[in-house]
Amino acid sequence: MKFCSACGAGVALRIPDGDALPRFVCEACGTIHYQNPKMVVGALAVWEDRILLCRRAIEPRHGLWTLPAGFMENDETTGQAAIRETMEEACARIELTELYTLVNVPHISQVHMLYRARLLDVDFAPGPESLEVALMREDEIPWDEIAFRSIALTLRHFFADRREGHFRFRVADLPPPPAA
């Protein structure tokens, strides 16, 4: 950040009085611009023994597969975000079952939350951010073409839990990916 969004003056990175971490502080109006993690919320929606997946039409990870998910908006709940993202990316109507995975991704300051959900009908279609939307059985999942580690982790837990006949809430912390 270079300029204050409140007054347009320059900002400096420094530790404000009484704080412990450096923040962008406006040198003119004194506004402290806190930057905090972003929430990414989505859904693992099920139809019979199949899962709803989207192939991404946007960067990052264009062309790879993911569960419908995206950044939470202001003034909505996590459940509303999961339902909205599924409608935007897959034009699909779902009913949430329960919160299933919470994945901390601290090196990019994100928290990912995926709900289990029930697809209400099979009248889905790619939204503007998707190339393709499909219902896949476990043996059809393109494991080498999953866009994000939090999504692959959620899918793996889902199929393992389904085999055991019992789903439980999972929390995971992802380290930075190995250097390429």
Ligand code: ZN
């Ligand atoms: Zn300012």
